[in-house]
Amino acid sequence: MRYSLYPGCTLKTKAKVFEETALEAAEALGLEMVELEEWQCCGAVYPLAKDEYFPLLSPVRSLAAAGERGEKLVTLCAACHHVFKRANHAIKGDREAREKVTGYLEVDYAGDVEVVHYLEVLKNEVGFDRIREKVKSPLEGKKLAAYYGCLLLRPEKEMHFDDPENPTILEDFIRSLGAEAVQYPYRTDCCGAYLSITEEGLARDTVGKILKSAQRNGVEGLVVACPLCHYNLAKYQESLTDTRGGEGIPVHYFTELLAQALAEGPAEEERT
Amino acid sequence: MKRVGVFVCWCGSNIAATVDIERVIAAARKMPNVVYASDNKYMCSELGQASIRESIEKENITRVVIASCSPRMHENTFRKTVAAAGLNPFYLEIANIREHCSWVHKEGEVGTVKAISLVRTAVAKAARNEPLTPSSLQITKRALVIGAGIAGIQAALDIADSGYQVDLVEKEPSIGGRMAQLDKTFPTLDCSACILTPKMVDVAQHDNITLHTYSVVEKVDGYVGNFTATIRKKSRGIDMEKCTGCGICYEKCPVKVDSEFEAGMAKRRAIYVPFPQAVPNKPVIDRENCRYFTQGKCKVCQKLCPAGAVDYELEDEVLTVEYGAIVVATGFDILDLQAYGEYGYGKHPDVLTSLEFERLVNASGPTGGKILRPSDGKPPRTVAFIQCVGSRDQAKGKAYCSKVCCMYTAKHAILLREKVPGAKPIVFYIDVRTPGKDYEEFYNRATDEYGATYIRGQVGKVYPEGDRLIIRGVDSLSARPVELEVDMVVLAVAVTARADAAGVGRMLGITTNAHQFFNEAHPKLRPVETHSAGIYLAGMCQGPKDIPEAVAQASAAAVKVVGLLNKDSLVGNPTVANVDESMCSGCLECTQVCPYDAIKEKSITERRGRETLTRTVAEVNEGLCQGCGACSVACRPGANNLKGFTNEQILAEVDAVCL
Amino acid sequence: MKVTTDTICSDLLKEVEEYSGEKVASCIQCGKCSGGCPMLEAMDLLPHQVMRLAQLGLKEDIMKSKTLWVCASCFTCAARCQRDLDLSKVMEGFRVIQLRQKGGNTMHPRQLTPEQLKDAPQQAIISGFRKYSK
Structure with missing residues (x-):
């Protein structure tokens, strides 16, 4: 098609x-x-x-x-x-x-x-089961977590994307690549969006909450579908420094992981 | 030549202050067929009525127009007046010049012109009024009560105590309904089962009550005084005569499924008695889950039964019974929480509905009355109660207030503190509504004596952190964010009409509102009647209400039933549809539009020349017809006419206004 | 500001409904919007308070509130509102009342840092200007 x-x-x-x-x-x-x-x-x-x-x-x-x-x-x-x-x-x-x-x-x-x-093409037209079959380098042992943000989910009446409070599409996606999908409460909370331009402190706080919650739940990588979420989540990683000595949580576009898992040969450690 | 008399009422200053009575009378005297017109300060008074009677005789009046208040108010009064003067009561026509005129027009000129117009239409119609005679209907002296929760039980007992036979039909294997599932009842904290079970036993033992449990009403035909109901008694797979209720059969049943009575908090077997105080206290086989019915083998219960009462071959029994009156008491459900992901119900075991919490508190419930967390079996130290989950929610839930949640949540806060000493109840609310005797005082006890903290603010999100639950919300009064760590969350879920209420309504010919609650005939003055004569409402099926209200409504419905059954015969309403068979084309469009199922097809045979022809025509059942007129509008050849409101009469009224 | 007959009888509800399409009058102050707002701690007026002040006609208090500018239009409140109100539209309504005035813009190109210009995604900068200037 x-x-x-x-x-x-x-x-x-x-x-x-x-x-x-x-x-x-x-x-x-x-x-x-x-x-x-x-x-x-x-x-x-x-x-x-x-x-x-x-x-x-x-x-x-x-x-x-x-x-x-x-x-x-x-x-x-x-x-x-x-x-x-x-x-x-x-x-x-x-x-x-x-x-x-x-x-x-x-x-x-x-x-x-x-x-x-x-993501909807992957879910509804390819099917996560078929993706699982096509994966050549499964992301086994990886503890990944979805970060949905706002814009895909809300308002549900117009987006019709997933359950706005308990979405599952990204978790299903993560599992289809062979990784573990970790749940944490802040995955549908706003990252601060464009406030990172005007209200840096506020964006740092909101991202901090998301990252810390992910960290408490043992997340090793966040999966996103929005460049602005990606920017904010990657930019304010210093929120974690006090607890993890500078080590952050990598942020991936879902397509990066998909391409990596579908590619031949041993999985590369980190593409980003 | 019809001789019309017009009588204009002042209604004190109600009409006379706005409408120029003199001008109305002068105008009336010039209207076609009018031979007499006069006025009176209060036409409904004894003097006013006497003046009407005298004028009818003196002036030889044959049709009467009274310009006064709404016919809803005094049509019956004046029909009697007209009848007393020797005329057919349906020769009367009322021009409503109060509610439709003087009360809504403050300006005299407009009011007067409109009053004259209204009188002219009434005169035009009255001149075409034909004599109508009500029919007389017999009454079957037996009542049907559908649903055996507290409302149905109360209605059945009251009717039976008045000396009439009652059939009480319940779709579950036991009577008792929702009240049987509750622990304590507000505001007195008496044990629900302790006050309900004596009534359940009374029902079982009453000479005038026939109990049909595990049964459904499949069809209702007929009309007030003469209903015919088809009742399916589903097979329990148990010979009720032989069964002693010993309980051995279900001990070894290998199937375990969620117990409906325990709101899914415990398991039951495929052969089971729903709860210890069930009436009848005899088991039922759930054929959808029974291993014998699903896989063809097992029969453990049959082998164990010492009385030989288990019989898999027993079939449903279908009864057809006649009734004079019906009470609908089909109860309620609670809202499905699918749309409320923010509260985490179904995702975290320690997020419960109030009904589940009710079972958790109940001494005969799954934990023996100990409040324990489903996740780890530990008693909770802090419990958050969230009210209005789905109630007062125009977006995802129900726009209405569920009425009982404020009070039962206060009860839950009290019971938590009583059962788990030192535990902290925290209640999130929008408004606390306590309109009822001793209700506000009860709520005050929850805050003053039982340490419940009330936070005004709807919760934003509930999510797990470790083995506890985090609640994010706000205290809207102090405008402070709220973030709580709690051990359990209890959701006061909206009550809803039964999922099948609209279907039941169609079967009975009664209507439901936008939320599928059954409609009463008048929200204030006829709260237990429906628009279908002889069918009454009791309990939550009509709208959210608490136990005292449900019981009061049930007794009220019972009085209506008894009042009906006490009569020797019923006077029918003569303003019913009538089919002129010579004009009827047999298209049966009228049968499609009739909301009361009162029109059926019929074959007639007639001679045309030398031939004998058989053709289809419509026939109105005058007992069922409520005189709404939908059929006469739908009738293309104009064969269908509403007596007292014929096409000719209506057109004459329109002409009188327009020409 | 004090609530007076004049504030209650003012046209503020009509005005904000014109801009937002939302019936602010139907808010029952349940607080669910504030309960879930991720920007709550940076707000001087909580979302439900903005709704209340609008109902009372206290326009000045709303217009000088920081809340309007820290709302990120994440639609969490709209997804949960029991009266089916979209508060992000209400906030936008109040924002445009200011932005459409002369000199009403609250974001200017010169305030972008070189670092932001280098790293921030176009999406962020365009969104920012769309929200904070007209």
């Missing part, structure tokens, strides 16, 4: 490895993912004020371009996924939004391009 792939800004710059490993793994799984030609930044945040239609223009333009290809649109970055799903929801359910946005863009778009996250 062929999919359109939407990489987003960050995957072309600060998080290149996220896209590279996603494509590597897709090839190993026989998934054809072709980058959308006409794409631009999704806007990074979904506009929450009721009268803000302007920030919908960019995501809807990309969605409309994807619509012409007639394929499912696969996302990797949690923020892009969030914005696309919600933009679709707005275009479908809010007539005023649809008329204003599509009228301005001069496109005919009704919100019906199916936006799926790469």
Whole structure:
């Protein structure tokens, strides 16, 4: 099956490895993912004020371009996924939004391009059982933990991704690679997101809570699907120094682990 | 030529202050068919009624219009007045110029013009009123009570004590319902079983009560005074005559499944008595789990039974019984917590529902009444109680207040402290609601004497840390974050209607609200009646309520039943649908729209020229018809008419307003 | 600020509903939003207090609150609200009331550190500007 792939800004710059490993793994799984030609930044945040239609223009333009290809649109970055799903929801359910946005863009778009996250492709279209069969270098003995963050899960009514309080998709994924999936309470709590730009101290505190909780539960690596979560979780590792003398918890994009496990030969120790 | 008399009431100043009575009378005198018009300060008074009677005789009036309050108020009064003057009571027409007019229009001109218009429509209709005669219906002197929780038990006992036969049908193997599962009851802390079991025994021993446990009502036909119910007595696999209730059969049963009575906190066998005080105290075989029924071999219970009472071949028994009245007391369920992942129910064994906690406290429960953590069997030192889990929740749960949780949570706090000395109860609440006799005082005891700390704030998240549970929340009054380490969390889960309530409602022809609770006929003045005559409600199936309220409602329903069964016959409502067979095309659209199942098809044979033809027409059962008129609207050829509200009458009213 | 007839009768609820689409009047102050908020400790007004002050018409107290700017729109409150209210939209409503005023922006390019410019993902910087300036 062929999919359109939407990489987003960050995957072309600060998080290149996220896209590279996603494509590597897709090839190993026989998934054809072709980058959308006409794409631009999704806007990074979904506009929450009721009268803000302007920030919908960019995501809807990309969605409309994807619509012409007639394929499912696969996302990797949690923020892009969030914005696309919600933009679709707005275009479908809010007539005023649809008329204003599509009228301005001069496109005919009704919100019906199916936006799926790469993880959803793995779960629903490949199947974790099949991934388990295809793994050549299982991550045996690794104690990994999911960090979901906010944007994939909430609001559930629009995202339809997983149970927002007790999600399982990343744990199922981790187990399919042969690693142990460790549970800890903070896996769905916010990392502070863009507050790391404006309120560094606050972001450090929130990340600190997440990392310490993971550490208490023996986590050896965190698995994420968002470049901003990755940045924050990796940046504030000093929160752990007082208890672990400088040693941090590595943070991996889920695709890095997937590509690693699907690759031939002895598993490399650390890719990142 | 019809001679219409118009009588306009002042209702003191209620009508007269807004409506110009003189102008209404003057206008009425000019209306077609009107031969007389007069007014009175209080038409419903004895003097007012006398003036109507006198005018009818003196002026030879044949149709009467009274412009006054709503027909809901005085239609019956005035029908009697008209009848006393020798006219058919259905010759009366009321123009509602109070509720529909003077009370809603403060400006005299508008009110007066509208009053005249209302009188004109009533006059137009009255001139077309035909005499109607109510039919007389017989009454079967036997009542059916569906559901044998405390409400059904109370209703059955009260009806039986009044001398009527009652069949009490319960779908579980024992009567007792939810109350049997409870430990103590608020606000007196008397033991639930101790006050319930005597009533259960009374039911079993009452000469006028026939008990059908492990039975379901499958079908109800008929109408007030003349219901016919089909009851399936599911096979227990036990010969109830032979069984002595010795209990040997279930000791060696190899199958263990979650006990429904113990809210899943303990196991039962596939052949079992749900609880020690069960009535009847005889076992039942759960065929879905029994090894003999699922795998074809075992029969251990049969081999062990000294009375030879175990009989796998026993089949369901289906009874068809006639009743005059029905009490619905089908009880409640609790909300499924699937959508409430934040509280960790189902993920952490020490997060319990209140019903599970109830079993944990109960002396006959799985721990013998010791409050112990399911995870490690240790007594909890700190227990958090979270109220409004699913109640008052428009997003994921139920918008309503479940009404009983505030009080039983205070009870749980007290019982915790009594059973585990020094333990600390902490209650998270939104509002504490204690409207009931001695209820506020009971809640005060929980805080003042039993050391319960109440925190106003809904909990955000519950998660495990080591072998304890962390609660993150807020005290909204002090605006301080709350982070507690506790040993157990008890969720006061919303009560809900039974999952099958809507289906039961359809079977009985009674309606449910948006939450599947059965609708009463009037929220204040007819709280135990339904819109279907002869069917009454008791207990939680009508809406959240506590035990005293359920018992009071059950007794009220019983009085309604007894009042009905006391009558020799029933006067039917003459404003029912009527099918003109000569016009009926037999499309039976009316049978589809009838909410009371009152229209059936019928074959008629008629001669047309030399031929004899058989064709289908619709036939109305006047006992079932409630006169809603849906059928006459649906009828394309116009064959179906509601007596007293015929198409011709309604159109005449419309013409009177519009032309 | 003191609660007066004027504050209670003010149009604040209408105004915030216009911007957010949320019926703040239906909040029953259960506190579940604050109970789960990950930014709670950095807030001078807890989320449920913002809702209460809005119901009472105390606009100034809300507008000068730090809470509006530390809310990270993580939607935890919205996922749990028993009245189906999305507080992240309410917070956004109050933010845009300020941001749309002249000089209302609270984030400026010059405040980004060289380190942030080098390391922070585009997503963070774009999100930040989207949230804190118009």
